[in-house]
Each structure stands twice: as C-alpha cells, then as structure tokens.
Amino acid sequence: MRELFEHGLKDIYWAEKALTKALPKMQKNATSPDLQNAIATHLEETRGHVTIVEAVFESIGKKAKAEKCDAMQGLIEEGDSILKETSPGPVRDAGIIAAAQKVEHYEIATYGTLATYAKTLGEKTAxxxxxxxxxxxxIVMKHSQS
Ligand SMILES: [Fe+2]
Ligand SMILES: [Fe+2]
Structure with missing residues (x-):
C-alpha cells in the first residue's frame, strides 16, 4: 500500500508539472477571453498543486520525485492534436474544454485514490x-461544465 501511495504521488507530481507546461499553450490558443481566463486561473492552481504535492512528499519523509505519467502524457497529446485539427474559434474552444475536462477527471480520480491510501496509511498531514x-x-470541474 505504501509503495502504491508513493508511486501514485510521483506520477501525479509529474502530471501536475507537465500541465504547468501545457496550459500556457492552451491559453494562448483559446479564442474566448472567458476560456483564456479560466485556463490562466487553472494554471495558477496547478502551480499551487505542484507545491502542495511537494509538501505531501515532505510529510511522509520522502524527497519529491517525478515519474512519467503515461496517462497524462496522452491527455496532453490529445489536447495538442485538437489544436492541430482546428482553427481559432468556438469549435477549437469546445475541443480545449473537452480536453481540460478529461484532465480534471483524471486528477479527481487520482487524488481521490491517493487520499484513500493516505487515510489507510494513517498519514494525516498528507x-x-x-x-x-x-x-x-x-471546483474547476464544476466551472468547466457551466
Ligand atoms: Fe491539479
Ligand atoms: Fe486541475
């Protein structure tokens, strides 16, 4: 269980860091100012998540380490191909929103699992x-659906 927990942390640490690199490109290519702003906010939150995940590592006495997350890599690539297949406008924006929702679902599933592990392991701070x-x-998920 502890091994699964640590592996999952390395995985999401990589994923959050990869997102901080991928989101600026999505922001730049979005057409609607609302969507651009929503992505900008999400980027700030994502940077915050990187820092909090580092605190989780610290709380269990481990050094923060990233391990490539193939799932997030795939989701980011999907987002990239939407940019390649569309031109600026509402259709591209809809594609960007769809890609962002998949990312959010992945994050929610992963953090839900990690929280369950932390609880089982008695890692209260984590x-x-x-x-x-x-x-x-x-919250991000709720907003992107409205
Ligand atoms: Fe996140
Ligand atoms: Fe997120």
Missing part, C-alpha cells in the same frame, strides 16, 4: 493536503 487539492479540482 491526507489533509490531498483533500485540499481534491476540493480544488472538483
């Missing part, structure tokens, strides 16, 4: 941090 991120991801 659990608090993870629940904080999870709550933020769920």
């Amino acid at each position: 659990l608090d941090h993870l629940l904080k991120i999870l709550a933020q991801e769920k």
Whole structure:
C-alpha cells in the first residue's frame, strides 16, 4: 500500500508539472477571453498543486520525485492534436474544454485514490493536503461544465 501511495504521488507530481507546461499553450490558443481566463486561473492552481504535492512528499519523509505519467502524457497529446485539427474559434474552444475536462477527471480520480491510501496509511498531514487539492479540482470541474 505504501509503495502504491508513493508511486501514485510521483506520477501525479509529474502530471501536475507537465500541465504547468501545457496550459500556457492552451491559453494562448483559446479564442474566448472567458476560456483564456479560466485556463490562466487553472494554471495558477496547478502551480499551487505542484507545491502542495511537494509538501505531501515532505510529510511522509520522502524527497519529491517525478515519474512519467503515461496517462497524462496522452491527455496532453490529445489536447495538442485538437489544436492541430482546428482553427481559432468556438469549435477549437469546445475541443480545449473537452480536453481540460478529461484532465480534471483524471486528477479527481487520482487524488481521490491517493487520499484513500493516505487515510489507510494513517498519514494525516498528507491526507489533509490531498483533500485540499481534491476540493480544488472538483471546483474547476464544476466551472468547466457551466
Ligand atoms: Fe491539479
Ligand atoms: Fe486541475
């Protein structure tokens, strides 16, 4: 269980860092100012998540380490191909929103699992941090659906 927990942390650490690199491109290519702003906010939150995940590592006495997350890599590539296949406008924006929702679902599923592991392992501080991120991801999800 502890091994699964640590592996999952490395995985999401990589994923959040990859997102901080991918989101600016999505922001630049979005047409609607609302969507651009929403992505900008999400980028700031994502940077915050990187820092909180580092605190989770620290709370379990481990050095923060990233391990390539193939799932997030695939989701980011999907987002890239939407940019290649569309031109600026509402259709591209809809594609960007769809890609962002998939990313959010992946994050929610992952943090939900990690929180369960932390709880089972009795890692109280880690659990608090993870629940904080999870709550933020769920808010992003709600907004992107409205
Ligand atoms: Fe996140
Ligand atoms: Fe997110």
